Amino acid sequence: MRAERLFRALGLADPALVEEALAVRARRVEWKRWAALAACLALVLGFAVSGGFRGDGGMAPGGTDAGSSGGAMDGANGGGDGSGGAEGGIAFLSYAGPVLPLDTLENPAELTAERTVTWDFAPGAYPDGERRQWGAEVTDAYILCNGTEEDLAVTALYPFAGSFAELDLPAVTVGGEAVEPALYAGAYAGGFRSAAGPEGADTLNLAGLSSWREYKALLEDGAYREQALGEYPALDSPVTVYEFSNFEAPHGEYRAATQAVSFTIDPERTTVFTYGFNGCEWDGGFRRYSYFVPDGMRRETERKLLVVWGEDIGEYALQGYQNGGCNRGEEIDGVSCSVARRETTLGAALDLACRDSAAWYGEDWVSEEGPVTFAMYRGAAAELLSQYGPLSGTPMDRYADGRLDELIQETLHQERVLYLRFPVTVPAGGSVRVACAFWKAPSYDFGCSGSENEGLQGYDLVTRLGSSLNFTRQSAALVNAENVQITGQDFGFDPEGGVTSVELDLEQEHYYLEVRPVEE
Numbered sequence: 001m002r003a004e005r006l007f008r009a010l011g012l013a014d015p016a017l018v019e020e021a022l023a024v025r026a027r028r029v030e031w032k033r034w035a036a037l038a039a040c041l042a043l044v045l046g047f048a049v050s051g052g053f054r055g056d057g058g059m060a061p062g063g064t065d066a067g068s069s070g071g072a073m074d075g076a077n078g079g080g081d082g083s084g085g086a087e088g089g090i091a092f093l094s095y096a097g098p099v100l101p102l103d104t105l106e107n108p109a110e111l112t113a114e115r116t117v118t119w120d121f122a123p124g125a126y127p128d129g130e131r132r133q134w135g136a137e138v139t140d141a142y143i144l145c146n147g148t149e150e151d152l153a154v155t156a157l158y159p160f161a162g163s164f165a166e167l168d169l170p171a172v173t174v175g176g177e178a179v180e181p182a183l184y185a186g187a188y189a190g191g192f193r194s195a196a197g198p199e200g201a202d203t204l205n206l207a208g209l210s211s212w213r214e215y216k217a218l219l220e221d222g223a224y225r226e227q228a229l230g231e232y233p234a235l236d237s238p239v240t241v242y243e244f245s246n247f248e249a250p251h252g253e254y255r256a257a258t259q260a261v262s263f264t265i266d267p268e269r270t271t272v273f274t275y276g277f278n279g280c281e282w283d284g285g286f287r288r289y290s291y292f293v294p295d296g297m298r299r300e301t302e303r304k305l306l307v308v309w310g311e312d313i314g315e316y317a318l319q320g321y322q323n324g325g326c327n328r329g330e331e332i333d334g335v336s337c338s339v340a341r342r343e344t345t346l347g348a349a350l351d352l353a354c355r356d357s358a359a360w361y362g363e364d365w366v367s368e369e370g371p372v373t374f375a376m377y378r379g380a381a382a383e384l385l386s387q388y389g390p391l392s393g394t395p396m397d398r399y400a401d402g403r404l405d406e407l408i409q410e411t412l413h414q415e416r417v418l419y420l421r422f423p424v425t426v427p428a429g430g431s432v433r434v435a436c437a438f439w440k441a442p443s444y445d446f447g448c449s450g451s452e453n454e455g456l457q458g459y460d461l462v463t464r465l466g467s468s469l470n471f472t473r474q475s476a477a478l479v480n481a482e483n484v485q486i487t488g489q490d491f492g493f494d495p496e497g498g499v500t501s502v503e504l505d506l507e508q509e510h511y512y513l514e515v516r517p518v519e520e
Helices: 002-010 015-022 038-045 212-219 223-229 346-361 374-388 404-413
Strands: 111-120 136-146 152-162 171-174 177-179 182-185 191-193 205-207 238-248 258-264 270-275 279-283 286-292 304-310 317-321 336-345 416-426 431-440 457-462 470-479 484-489 501-503 510-517
Touching (some): 136 416, 182 374, 212 416, 270 286, 270 404, 317 336, 346 374, 416 431
Parallel strands (some): 111 470
Antiparallel strands (some): 171 431, 191 205, 258 317, 279 286, 470 501, 484 510
């Protein structure tokens, strides 16, 4: 039990790894699992991880760390169990999502569209100087035609799969002129699965979308897009915030000195959210939250917040410990802090935590200038908290503990469908060309996964999913096809025979292409 409590206090990066290491299947154990802060492992446990907790077995094709987006470790960026993929093609372990079609909000019957999707397989230039074929430049182009005697002004929406942390924003042109579209972000697009495998009942792990059909289920009724274009949750419920600061601890003697705050609540009346804490112990209504006392050395936030929603916690006790295990007999003196209590709203508390997290972890992705603004980032976190956290009434186990750190950080990396919104005017009796160009990541199997499909790259196209446009023609084309070998497809390309452009059947919902880069 002591080893279990220490593992959970340390905050291993994925709950599945904790269960594997400790052979624990039950969800309700003494110590709850926490995410992140794996850098403290060597310090507190005194052993080297030696790659045993990577979970991805190595690097993804093209030099991408498979664990960086969560796909290899807990399915955050792919099926993880191969339970999806292209019909008639490969069910890749990491699924990148299909190329989705343009749509308009107004949907005038008089507007028709022709579409051409082009994959350009020119090798990319990488920072290490090596030229490797990874992904493709995609141009999704449309000719919008107006058969009436009056101009048609419409609002175009272009959807694409991505995340805030790996945002490849399409460049949009209308009539050959570049436009600056407004960006809207859909909610987390995936689901949740058990850390114990298919037989488990918990919802501790993320389960990313793993096939185009899962995108179809997500988008076809229009509710997901409506939510993406709507307002974020306000979170105006009153809360009490306890903020901890001015830390002191005998770090010279105890390098992992820890402080814990303990109190008792009525779980039916009180919900506690935390930010900046590393561990938690539950026993009925008893709660003990702990954090490594900041020493100016660890790469983690020094902001520590307890956010109390509902009935306040009342009296609490502070105690110092030798390390994150917070074990009886290992209490120490000399650990202190200041605690400030204030009343505010949950939205304001989340705003404070998001701004701190953005400064520490999201500075490369979140900017007031965009494309991912702080308002969008904070709004997406509020959406995740409302949809899957304690506010939902039926929270997923992954977020039921109320740990805001994990929820806010995962907001950056979770896959979602994003939308570009921009105006288009189609002249009377005429047409206009709309083009969206972007780099498209492929679907793939992780390096060193043992899969026979390592090194292959998969691409999907859907012809009409989520679009109400009246398509009269669709086609697909390849450019620089000599750089890849086609290993699977249903387009009908034959580059060696000179066929690099094909017509698509408008009645066929989905097409797939699988390639292997040609070695120089």
